[in-house]
Amino acid sequence: MSAEIGIFAPKIYPLMNKTQLFEQIKNKKSFLCVGLDPVMELIPKHLLKYENPVLEFNKQLIDATKDLCVAYKPNTAFYESMGLKGWETLIRTWEHIPADIFTIADAKRGDIGNTSAMYADAFFNKDKSGMGFDAITVAPYMGKDSVSPFLSYTDKWVILLALTSNAGHSDFQLHQTLEGKLYEEVIRISSQWADSNQLMYVVGATRGTEFENIRRLAPDNFLLVPGVGAQGGSLAEVCRYGLNSTCGLLVNSARSVIYAGNGEDFAEKAREEALRLQQEMAQILQAAGLV
Numbered sequence: 001m002s003a004e005i006g007i008f009a010p011k012i013y014p015l016m017n018k019t020q021l022f023e024q025i026k027n028k029k030s031f032l033c034v035g036l037d038p039v040m041e042l043i044p045k046h047l048l049k050y051e052n053p054v055l056e057f058n059k060q061l062i063d064a065t066k067d068l069c070v071a072y073k074p075n076t077a078f079y080e081s082m083g084l085k086g087w088e089t090l091i092r093t094w095e096h097i098p099a100d101i102f103t104i105a106d107a108k109r110g111d112i113g114n115t116s117a118m119y120a121d122a123f124f125n126k127d128k129s130g131m132g133f134d135a136i137t138v139a140p141y142m143g144k145d146s147v148s149p150f151l152s153y154t155d156k157w158v159i160l161l162a163l164t165s166n167a168g169h170s171d172f173q174l175h176q177t178l179e180g181k182l183y184e185e186v187i188r189i190s191s192q193w194a195d196s197n198q199l200m201y202v203v204g205a206t207r208g209t210e211f212e213n214i215r216r217l218a219p220d221n222f223l224l225v226p227g228v229g230a231q232g233g234s235l236a237e238v239c240r241y242g243l244n245s246t247c248g249l250l251v252n253s254a255r256s257v258i259y260a261g262n263g264e265d266f267a268e269k270a271r272e273e274a275l276r277l278q279q280e281m282a283q284i285l286q287a288a289g290l291v
Helices: 018-028 045-049 053-065 083-096 113-124 144-151 167-171 182-190 210-217 235-242 266-287
Strands: 032-036 071-074 102-109 135-138 157-163 199-203 223-225 249-253
Touching (some): 032 053, 045 053, 053 083, 113 144, 199 210, 249 266
Parallel strands (some): 032 249, 223 249
């Protein structure tokens, strides 16, 4: 192991590789990722009778949608904010997700090498932390040595922030360099660190036709796409410019699915919204000749 990665040797766990992920997409006719971002004030009131209402909320959502999606993405901030119980909830949520479904820790980590090595252990090394996510979101701002510890888990995925859906994305991501926009540089340079079998990119659905440019830079990589649904991104537009020969998209929907209902039938309502998205995705995949 190189000095920039640190002294912590990672354990190796079974990989959900690109071929297996595409098989899941074809089998389910779906490239839906459900964001598990629970807010205590928004979960149905009848769940408050449970010892861990958030965990029960997540478990019922997973049970209701697991045949319609290929990935789940807990945003770790929603769990970290609850302290020790939140971490326990995150671990138990990960444990409840079926093994054949891709799991993403939306942690947006990125720090100096040894710190990143600890972050990598936290989300990838089940023997140490109790969690063995398939992928983690990482901020690339500090460069290669901050990303390498995650890539040292050669059976896991790194999902780099490239072009995000938030209002302030233009403050830095669209800044013009001598070689092009900054987000283009992120993709161009990071593609030298790992190939499309280990590296994905976050691209917001609200970026629209920019997907065509991103596919020029990253033709084979999977893209994690937030912003469809509550944030107003167009699934049709994302697919028109972002689809590739292995689908190449994981489209995330959080609020529109998990808060589709707030009564005792919340899980059924979540399933209805997930089914609506899955059916739209099936039509897109069929039209593209991918299923």
